[in-house]
Amino acid sequence: MTIQDTELLLQFRNPDTKEKGFTAIIRKYQEKLYWHIRRMVVEHEDANDVLQNVFIRVWNGLENFREDSQLYTWLYRIATNECLSYMEQQKRKAAVSFDEVESGLTNKIVADKHFDPNKLEWKLQMAIQQLPEKQRVVFTLRYYDEMPYEEMSRVLDTSEGALKASYHHAVKKIEDYILNH
Amino acid sequence: MNGTNEILEELRSLSPSVAAISRQVPYVVPEGYFTNFPALALGRVVDWKDSKSLTYSVPEGYFDGLAEGILARIKGGAGADGDPVSAILARIGRVTPYQAPEGFFGELSPLLAVIRDKTPYAVPEGYFETFPAVVTARTEQMVARDTGKGKVVSLGNRVRRSAGWMKYSAAAVVAGLIFTVGWLRWHQPPGSGSKSPAEIANNLSKVSDAELQNFLTDQDTTLAQPLLNVSNSTATIDVNDTDLKTLLGDVPDGELKQYMEEHGGASDIATN
Numbered sequence: 044m045t046i047q048d049t050e051l052l053l054q055f056r057n058p059d060t061k062e063k064g065f066t067a068i069i070r071k072y073q074e075k076l077y078w079h080i081r082r083m084v085v086e087h088e089d090a091n092d093v094l095q096n097v098f099i100r101v102w103n104g105l106e107n108f109r110e111d112s113q114l115y116t117w118l119y120r121i122a123t124n125e126c127l128s129y130m131e132q133q134k135r136k137a138a139v140s141f142d143e144v145e146s147g148l149t150n151k152i153v154a155d156k157h158f159d160p161n162k163l164e165w166k167l168q169m170a171i172q173q174l175p176e177k178q179r180v181v182f183t184l185r186y187y188d189e190m191p192y193e194e195m196s197r198v199l200d201t202s203e204g205a206l207k208a209s210y211h212h213a214v215k216k217i218e219d220y221i222l223n224h
Numbered sequence: 225m226n227g228t229n230e231i232l233e234e235l236r237s238l239s240p241s242v243a244a245i246s247r248q249v250p251y252v253v254p255e256g257y258f259t260n261f262p263a264l265a266l267g268r269v270v271d272w273k274d275s276k277s278l279t280y281s282v283p284e285g286y287f288d289g290l291a292e293g294i295l296a297r298i299k300g301g302a303g304a305d306g307d308p309v310s311a312i313l314a315r316i317g318r319v320t321p322y323q324a325p326e327g328f329f330g331e332l333s334p335l336l337a338v339i340r341d342k343t344p345y346a347v348p349e350g351y352f353e354t355f356p357a358v359v360t361a362r363t364e365q366m367v368a369r370d371t372g373k374g375k376v377v378s379l380g381n382r383v384r385r386s387a388g389w390m391k392y393s394a395a396a397v398v399a400g401l402i403f404t405v406g407w408l409r410w411h412q413p414p415g416s417g418s419k420s421p422a423e424i425a426n427n428l429s430k431v432s433d434a435e436l437q438n439f440l441t442d443q444d445t446t447l448a449q450p451l452l453n454v455s456n457s458t459a460t461i462d463v464n465d466t467d468l469k470t471l472l473g474d475v476p477d478g479e480l481k482q483y484m485e486e487h488g489g490a491s492d493i494a495t496n
Contacts, residue, residue, distance in 0.1 A: 066263075069266075081251055094265075185231060189231050221245075
């Protein structure tokens with residue numbers, strides 16, 4: 044727990060400064076969480092919805108937050124769970140309309156007005172969307188957020204060994220995709 | 225962030241081609257999004273709180289003393305014949321409004337139709353009269369225990385005590401059974417199971433001839449058949465003169481002669 048996070052929590056727990064503390068927490072973590080979510084759900088509108096839901100959960104749970112874990116880890120955990128729930132909802136909707144979520148995400152990438160199929164960065168995004176959900180989360184947390192396995196195991200409740208294996212498989216699949224597309 | 229090099233090295237060892245890709249995310253965020261987001265998120269939280277609080281409301285001070293009030297009513301025997309826990313429920317009563325079609329149970333099973341209203345279980349006499357008091361006592365015990373005044377009885381003790389009671393009961397039942405069977409066997413009158421011929425003859429002498437005649441007349445049909453069967457049977461007894469002499473050896477000649485005179489056919493019977 045960083046000193047700054049402890050101070051923010053103290054502010055939040057004081058009824059007079061609760062909203063001020065909450066706003067400061069949002070300011071500190073919004074971008075990191077936004078990109079973590081955006082890489083998973085692709086579209087800005089979806090990422091915005093999920094991010095708002097994340098902070099509503101944070102507001103509800105922060106009173107009972109135990110400071111034996113880092114605020115940063117706890118926030119990532121909520122954001123990841125919220126992402127997975129969102130994608131589960133999308134899957135259910137897709138099942139009703141006989142659509143597939145993966146192809147839906149790929150279509151969303153292609154529909155982005157900045158999409159350029161010749162750029163590797165976009166190809167990488169396409170490759171990430173081909174991965175199974177868990178591998179997608181592990182890859183983005185490691186590759187983009189540079190999260191150590193130890194911390195990731197607290198976020199995802201998975202052993203470090205399993206995470207390493209997951210990351211290894213994800214990288215190989217991405218490499219395969221990029222070389223063949 | 226620490227470990228950047230370590231992560232890059234790991235990626236290079238896994239896939240140099242993926243490691244060579246820029247980590248720049250190609251997505252774009254609308255301008256000013258992050259500046260406005262905190263206010264937006266806070267607005268959502270406030271909306272959410274309002275929507276929650278507007279759903280239902282309770283009268284002011286409703287929860288103050290609610291727990292104490294309920295506990296006081298339980299202690300006061302609420303729910304028994306006196307003060308009901310809920311006046312509305314008490315007014316509605318316990319009659320179930322559903323009805324089965326007429327004759328439904330009869331068609332289903334005639335046996336069920338007969339027994340459906342008969343509960344085979346029984347409760348100890350006065351159980352329901354004392355039950356509210358027992359519950360009240362238990363409640364008081366719980367309250368006392370919760371406040372640290374009562375004696376804590378572990379579940380293990382209760383189980384052990386009840387198991388001991390069961391053991392003694394079973395032993396008493398078995399002992400009672402053995403004693404009863406033994407007493408009945410030892411106090412059975414001698415020969416009560418079957419009577420000796422002497423006793424039968426003695427008893428028959430007390431019966432009048434008329435009664436015997438009536439009995440034989442009544443039993444005529446049942447006795448006639450076996451006798452008929454005997455007369456029709458092919459079984460015979462071969463008795464020669466030597467055997468006859470041996471059989472009648474102890475009978476004096478005078479008595480034999482008298483018998484022959486009375487019944488005739490004396491020439492057929494050899495004397496001693």
